[in-house]
Amino acid sequence: MADEPMMPLDESIAGEQVAEVNLPATANPNSPYAWPKERRILSTRVNRIDGPVKVSGRAKYSYDMKRPGMLYGRILRSPHPHARITALDLGPALKMPGVKAAVPIAKVGGKLMYVGDEVAAVAAVTEDQARDAARAIKVEYEILPFLANVEQALQPEAPPVFEGGNVKASQTEEEGSITAGFAAAAHIVEQTYNTQVQTHVSLETHGCMCEWEGEKLTAWVSTQAVHGTREGFATSLGIPQANVRVITEHMGGGFGSKFGPDVQGIACARLAKEAKAPVQLMLDRREEHLAAGNRPSAYAKIKAGVSADGMLTAFEAESWGTGGAGASSGFPLPYIYTFPNRRRVHKDVYINAGQQRAMRAPGHPQGCFITEMLMDELADRVKMDPIEFRIRNLPPQAPNAMWREYFKIGASKFGWDKRHATGDPTPGPIKRGMGCAANRWGGGGRGTQAQCEILPDGGVVVRCGTQDLGVGTRTLIAVIAAETLGLQVKDIKVELGDSNYPFSGGSGGSTTAPAVSPAIRVTVSKVLQELATRVAPAIGVAAADITASGGRVHSKTTPGKGLSWADACKRLQTTPVSVNAGWEPGLSASGSSGVQFAEVSVDIETGIAKVDRILCVQDCGLIVNQLTAESQCIGGMVMGVGYALYEDRILDRNTAMQVNPNMEWYLVPGMSDIPKIDIMLMNQPERGVIGIGEPPTISTAAAIANAVANAIGVRVRSIPLTPQKVLTALEGERAGGTQ
Amino acid sequence: MKPFAYVKAANEQQALAALGRERGKVLPLAGGMDLVSLLKDRIATPDRLVNVKGLDGTITATPDGGLRIGSAVRLVDLQAHPTVTAQYQALMEAAAEVGTPQIRNLGTVGGNLMQRPRCWYYRNEEFPCLKKGGARCYSVDGENQFHAIFGGGPCHIVHPSSLAVPLVAFGAKVRIVGPRGEREVLAEEFFELPERNLYGETALRPDELLTHVIVPPARAMKSATYEVRFRSSHDWPIAFASVALQLQGSTVTDARVVLGAVAPIPWRSPEAEAALKGQPLNEATATKAAEAALAGATPMTQNAYKVQVAKTAVKRALLHAAGVSA
Amino acid sequence: MAHPVPESRLVSPDVHCAHLRHKGMYVLTTPDPGEQKHAGTWDATAYWCTQTQKAMGPDGSAANAACCVAGNGRGCCH
Numbered sequence A: 001m002a003d004e005p006m007m008p009l010d011e012s013i014a015g016e017q018v019a020e021v022n023l024p025a026t027a028n029p030n031s032p033y034a035w036p037k038e039r040r041i042l043s044t045r046v047n048r049i050d051g052p053v054k055v056s057g058r059a060k061y062s063y064d065m066k067r068p069g070m071l072y073g074r075i076l077r078s079p080h081p082h083a084r085i086t087a088l089d090l091g092p093a094l095k096m097p098g099v100k101a102a103v104p105i106a107k108v109g110g111k112l113m114y115v116g117d118e119v120a121a122v123a124a125v126t127e128d129q130a131r132d133a134a135r136a137i138k139v140e141y142e143i144l145p146f147l148a149n150v151e152q153a154l155q156p157e158a159p160p161v162f163e164g165g166n167v168k169a170s171q172t173e174e175e176g177s178i179t180a181g182f183a184a185a186a187h188i189v190e191q192t193y194n195t196q197v198q199t200h201v202s203l204e205t206h207g208c209m210c211e212w213e214g215e216k217l218t219a220w221v222s223t224q225a226v227h228g229t230r231e232g233f234a235t236s237l238g239i240p241q242a243n244v245r246v247i248t249e250h251m252g253g254g255f256g257s258k259f260g261p262d263v264q265g266i267a268c269a270r271l272a273k274e275a276k277a278p279v280q281l282m283l284d285r286r287e288e289h290l291a292a293g294n295r296p297s298a299y300a301k302i303k304a305g306v307s308a309d310g311m312l313t314a315f316e317a318e319s320w321g322t323g324g325a326g327a328s329s330g331f332p333l334p335y336i337y338t339f340p341n342r343r344r345v346h347k348d349v350y351i352n353a354g355q356q357r358a359m360r361a362p363g364h365p366q367g368c369f370i371t372e373m374l375m376d377e378l379a380d381r382v383k384m385d386p387i388e389f390r391i392r393n394l395p396p397q398a399p400n401a402m403w404r405e406y407f408k409i410g411a412s413k414f415g416w417d418k419r420h421a422t423g424d425p426t427p428g429p430i431k432r433g434m435g436c437a438a439n440r441w442g443g444g445g446r447g448t449q450a451q452c453e454i455l456p457d458g459g460v461v462v463r464c465g466t467q468d469l470g471v472g473t474r475t476l477i478a479v480i481a482a483e484t485l486g487l488q489v490k491d492i493k494v495e496l497g498d499s500n501y502p503f504s505g506g507s508g509g510s511t512t513a514p515a516v517s518p519a520i521r522v523t524v525s526k527v528l529q530e531l532a533t534r535v536a537p538a539i540g541v542a543a544a545d546i547t548a549s550g551g552r553v554h555s556k557t558t559p560g561k562g563l564s565w566a567d568a569c570k571r572l573q574t575t576p577v578s579v580n581a582g583w584e585p586g587l588s589a590s591g592s593s594g595v596q597f598a599e600v601s602v603d604i605e606t607g608i609a610k611v612d613r614i615l616c617v618q619d620c621g622l623i624v625n626q627l628t629a630e631s632q633c634i635g636g637m638v639m640g641v642g643y644a645l646y647e648d649r650i651l652d653r654n655t656a657m658q659v660n661p662n663m664e665w666y667l668v669p670g671m672s673d674i675p676k677i678d679i680m681l682m683n684q685p686e687r688g689v690i691g692i693g694e695p696p697t698i699s700t701a702a703a704i705a706n707a708v709a710n711a712i713g714v715r716v717r718s719i720p721l722t723p724q725k726v727l728t729a730l731e732g733e734r735a736g737g738t739q
Numbered sequence B: 001m002k003p004f005a006y007v008k009a010a011n012e013q014q015a016l017a018a019l020g021r022e023r024g025k026v027l028p029l030a031g032g033m034d035l036v037s038l039l040k041d042r043i044a045t046p047d048r049l050v051n052v053k054g055l056d057g058t059i060t061a062t063p064d065g066g067l068r069i070g071s072a073v074r075l076v077d078l079q080a081h082p083t084v085t086a087q088y089q090a091l092m093e094a095a096a097e098v099g100t101p102q103i104r105n106l107g108t109v110g111g112n113l114m115q116r117p118r119c120w121y122y123r124n125e126e127f128p129c130l131k132k133g134g135a136r137c138y139s140v141d142g143e144n145q146f147h148a149i150f151g152g153g154p155c156h157i158v159h160p161s162s163l164a165v166p167l168v169a170f171g172a173k174v175r176i177v178g179p180r181g182e183r184e185v186l187a188e189e190f191f192e193l194p195e196r197n198l199y200g201e202t203a204l205r206p207d208e209l210l211t212h213v214i215v216p217p218a219r220a221m222k223s224a225t226y227e228v229r230f231r232s233s234h235d236w237p238i239a240f241a242s243v244a245l246q247l248q249g250s251t252v253t254d255a256r257v258v259l260g261a262v263a264p265i266p267w268r269s270p271e272a273e274a275a276l277k278g279q280p281l282n283e284a285t286a287t288k289a290a291e292a293a294l295a296g297a298t299p300m301t302q303n304a305y306k307v308q309v310a311k312t313a314v315k316r317a318l319l320h321a322a323g324v325s326a
Numbered sequence C: 001m002a003h004p005v006p007e008s009r010l011v012s013p014d015v016h017c018a019h020l021r022h023k024g025m026y027v028l029t030t031p032d033p034g035e036q037k038h039a040g041t042w043d044a045t046a047y048w049c050t051q052t053q054k055a056m057g058p059d060g061s062a063a064n065a066a067c068c069v070a071g072n073g074r075g076c077c078h
Ligand SMILES: Cc1cc2nc3c(=O)[nH]c(=O)nc-3n(C[C@@H](O)[C@@H](O)[C@H](O)COP(=O)(O)OP(=O)(O)OC[C@H]3O[C@@H](n4cnc5c(N)ncnc54)[C@H](O)[C@@H]3O)c2cc1C
Pocket: A664, B027, B028, B029, B030, B031, B032, B033, B034, B035, B036, B052, B055, B071, B075, B097, B098, B099, B100, B103, B106, B107, B108, B109, B110, B111, B112, B113, B114, B115, B116, B160, B161, B162, B163, B204, B208, B209, B210, B211, B234, B235, B236, B237
């Protein structure tokens, strides 16, 4: 699926290679732990070490946990978008069959801000009993005025639902002179763009199992942060952190929405305490959509200017969006391209809906879609190829800003030269088109601690309090340890996902690989030094002269002198070598760039768009595992297809209740909706490790939307690109419409 | 879900004996592909379920050359049946489009015809809508992008069954048994508009069972179903059409045109049928027939686009049935 | 070990309530110097209060870096 990167620097580009601001940290080649120049396992395709247990169903997710005597928890949620609780009686629930505990979450007098806001929780012997008991809780509500969508909230006569106003305007952000910029423009585009609210749709829902042993709490949580969740439980429950242990053996995705115990985690712990039994409380799909986070919507009314020779001159935007009840909705705008003169003001609009949470590259897909749509419209005005137009207006090239080169490499791989001008001239209902878009991301991490033991029987155990969200962190650790010790991946036992292991940060912001990889490299290098010290006398050289490769521990200078790994470890007799160490600078960096291309077919008689193929050209510094890095790209792009075409949290405009809190009408791409995907991973080993979790999802929707416009000759400035929107746009065009 | 009693009926008699007269209190359970989600979502709260997988599960030829399809026939078997694939293309194509392989492996013909609407207000317990005995239809000024463009309300569901549409196109009948004996009803009359039957979708009473579908002989009929759905993976159609044609050369001597997912019942279009009769079938006449079929559509606030989608479905079904490529 | 930048750029133990949280407090990043240059300033931070685990404090008012500061007169602030 992927191509080995080839990056001959094209002369004209190399000439412009001016470093911007200060260069992002590249790896330090003089670090004592520098990545090996000759990579045996690193950067190759290594199968996930937990693949077999996962595909055979033996892997135990938090959802699968079973404990003796366990109960099931269930939350009662607000049926109203905005209400005050005037009475709450758990009594009837406690009388229901099988019920062992009930706890309030909201208070009498307290307000509920959206449908799905938590009211109380119960625990019972079976899941059905818990559901029935939650329904039996008696609540009286005073129903309050509410806002079901952004349009309602922006009405001057809207009821004041949120303290301090339903709308919060940001500072105006300004650079250069807007007036001068527009004066220099030969063409001006004025349009409004928008993106929908997308929910995370993690396959494993949020939730946990809580079990108390006296004052000690063990929680099996579906979380992106075992240490963070330990802190969260302790702080919320007012107990010592030392009394809390959080375990996440396997995890079914979080995408930014799982950084703490959450309301349900705390309720679960309280229920378990009250019932004196382990309680499992996992959310269902409806709860996920309503109350477990989402990507805010985005709207932007933009006026932008371009000079006759295709240089951007001015950008003026009013943007807004909703992150639900009282949460922000910011996003970067303009995205990546250089508008020398710009002004922007943003408004957060609050509505009575579940609050946003960080979601895979927060803000970026919104900013990318809006800016990249605009870029194609501007390119059309100056009748320039979109890639040529983009290259003119990109910031200078740098290791973290490689778009010019990637656009060129990608264009030739994708067959961009076969792209027709806007509007497929081919007769018949099926129109094809191509589009492209760029992305950028940080992806630098730090702070991870790890422990490595070499055991007298030759075993190697690496422990790290990070977690594997399903992305291959476990395998990444084994790859680095094996590379460093001259062993095979299968020789390394990796233990993670437990707050009893050395500290590591939460897995977000694409920081896991750049935080964990250096920590493992440093720790394992140190443990090898320790082993060298212990076995040096037996080998008969100085410890400093000892290295390990090919399953042997041997002299660097006289490689013939040495012991097999097993024999070396036998020398440890009864005392293993054990080292705790952590992340150090010089092995990782921050700042990645990528571009994507999409080709689509649109049936103009039904309005149905289908993505035929996507290509991503993406870097992430030193590639640790080619296979799992590609997996991240695939997953990101599939999510981008959903964002472009299908996904939309639809709230009923009259009741603010979601009409599609399921996977029947909240559509995500299924197998047959996934296009052919090509990946060109650009290896930058000299930069060290950079995360790749987020960037590949950023520009997929923008590339697809541009491809649709290229196909049908009409621009649909709103995602998802449903048949309804596509047909309405085509209809508008026929009627002499919008362009 | 609400606790319920469960009866496994070995045959028609036992099944009938276990039913009751009150709507919703006792429900037949076939493949469960629809009913189980209705139970879980508490849209259906029966006291008793009667397993009717013991009803006739065979497809047999009728003396006049038609087909008698038992209600317990699974969709996967219907779709692969040699007579169905050879002579009733529209039915085969409709069955093949239903849900996913898992759903077709368990879902039955009877359950398919008797499945309940997918209106998202109906399916969410929180909306006490007209069909559930409430005071209003939430779709009217709400999120009606997938609702009806025909039928006149007061409930604006689209009928969910993929099989019902080709069956109406074929002029098929359903066999119904009940305490008052058995009867056969034209599929076209079996499905009822909300103005006549708000709480159900068919003429079947709570104490009756649908046991068979009887399809008339195909003769030289050319038929096809064309479905438009957004996702290629399982997704409900935005609109679809089944057509059954008798042709002399390329001239249409008789046509039945039925639209799906546009009305609370399979929506037969006499206008399109009239437009076709005596005409050669080609892109121009198919387009005209499609225009005629949709001329009377009364879209709601969000679903005018469905008119275009339905037109395309009719046109393509006609061309596809006649083997004319567009 | 090296922790080159402050734990959170948005929430400070000297200024903000001890219950205020956002994702960035659990994720240890190194800054990308290109970020500011390309994106301007924008805020997509989702805050929550550890007393409620929601974006609203126990008093029903919003929990964020602007409101949950010392001297705001909110009884829930620590
Ligand atoms: C994801 C998904 C996608 C789907 N897509 C489609 C689609 O594209 N097209 C489509 O047509 N359907 C679709 N379905 C609906 C699917 O449930 C039906 O097609 C299936 O055939 C139902 O059959 P069943 O035997 O499982 O019915 P059940 O669920 O057992 O019963 C359905 C209803 O019929 C009643 N019933 C069953 N048998 C009889 C009988 N003999 N007499 C009287 N009443 C009876 C039951 O009481 C119940 O109310 C989809 C379902 C899902 C979950």
